[in-house]
Amino acid sequence: MTNTLTGKRAVVTGAGGALGSAIALSFAEAGVASIALVDLDSNAANVTAASIKESSDASIEVVALDVTDHDATAKSYQGIAETFGGIDISVNNAGVVAPSARIHNTHPDDLRRVLEVNFTGIFNTMKASIVAMRGAGGGSIVNTGSVAGFTNWTHNSPYGASKAAVIQLSKIAAAEYAKDKIRVNCVSPGTFVTSFHDKMPEGALDGVLARHPLGRFGVPDEIASAYVYLASDQTDWITGTNLVFDGGMSVGS
Numbered sequence: 135m136t137n138t139l140t141g142k143r144a145v146v147t148g149a150g151g152a153l154g155s156a157i158a159l160s161f162a163e164a165g166v167a168s169i170a171l172v173d174l175d176s177n178a179a180n181v182t183a184a185s186i187k188e189s190s191d192a193s194i195e196v197v198a199l200d201v202t203d204h205d206a207t208a209k210s211y212q213g214i215a216e217t218f219g220g221i222d223i224s225v226n227n228a229g230v231v232a233p234s235a236r237i238h239n240t241h242p243d244d245l246r247r248v249l250e251v252n253f254t255g256i257f258n259t260m261k262a263s264i265v266a267m268r269g270a271g272g273g274s275i276v277n278t279g280s281v282a283g284f285t286n287w288t289h290n291s292p293y294g295a296s297k298a299a300v301i302q303l304s305k306i307a308a309a310e311y312a313k314d315k316i317r318v319n320c321v322s323p324g325t326f327v328t329s330f331h332d333k334m335p336e337g338a339l340d341g342v343l344a345r346h347p348l349g350r351f352g353v354p355d356e357i358a359s360a361y362v363y364l365a366s367d368q369t370d371w372i373t374g375t376n377l378v379f380d381g382g383m384s385v386g387s
């Protein structure tokens with residue numbers, strides 16, 4: 135992975151979280167010149183920034199942003215593009231999960247929040263990146279989907295539906311912007327244990343583990359390698375794909 139992203143200017147959302155910080159650190163390791171760490175929680179993004187500084191001289195911008203806010207997102211990305219001189223790579227990864235519930239027990243506030251962050255948020259940051267990339271030579275966009283977007287992932291229907299929407303949105307964007315040399319791909323991880331799983335009922339994680347045939351949960355660092363791959367020029371002829379990184383979970387579902 136070393137130096138596959140030399141000189142690139144990247145933005146990562148959810149950069150204070152488990153997967154987002156692993157992606158940002160992998161990008162720094164792969165040689166990005168500059169990286170914007172976007173998160174609602176700027177303290178968490180600052181922790182990621184401090185880790186990157188230990189081993190990289192990339193320029194770092196920490197951007198406190200709620201990606202559900204369309205206008206604030208547009209303004210922030212315009213600022214990032216001006217500061218870096220452009221955006222080559224955009225990872226749209228910020229996401230939330232609702233408490234486990236079947237449909238009849240799902241609270242409307244949970245439904246709204248999950249759809250707002252996981253779908254509208256990715257739409258907003260993707261749109262703002264496209265604005266920066268169009269007419270500037272193109273770029274690579276990588277969205278975070280999930281196996282929940284195309285398997286029978288029960289007890290969290292807003293989440294699964296939001297991720298199905300992200301996978302489809304990535305395909306549509308790939309077709310709409312190929313002529314602008316903007317590639318749009320998606321990574322759909324299986325389970326890697328994070329704060330997401332704090333809300334799961336006791337014992338439920340054992341059942342989730344049993345659905346991963348390779349017999350273990352994923353690790354953010356290994357999943358981050360898929361983002362480096364899809365962001366790099368090595369995959370210049372890949373667009374509209376959904377790279378499933380799931381320990382075989384979706385094979386049996």
Ligand SMILES: NC(=O)c1ccc[n+]([C@@H]2O[C@H](COP(=O)([O-])OP(=O)(O)OC[C@H]3O[C@@H](n4cnc5c(N)ncnc54)[C@H](O)[C@@H]3O)[C@@H](O)[C@H]2O)c1
Nearest residue numbers: 148150151152153173174200201227228229280325326328
């Ligand atoms: N953990 C898993 O098993 C798993 C599996 C498949 C996909 N995913 C997806 O991976 C992505 C990262 O998840 P994670 O497990 O690292 O979770 P995480 O909670 O560690 O990270 C999510 C980050 O998103 C940020 N965020 C939330 N709402 C935001 C908003 N409105 N604006 C800006 N930032 C916001 C949070 O502050 C947090 O830092 C999510 O899209 C998630 O759906 C996770």
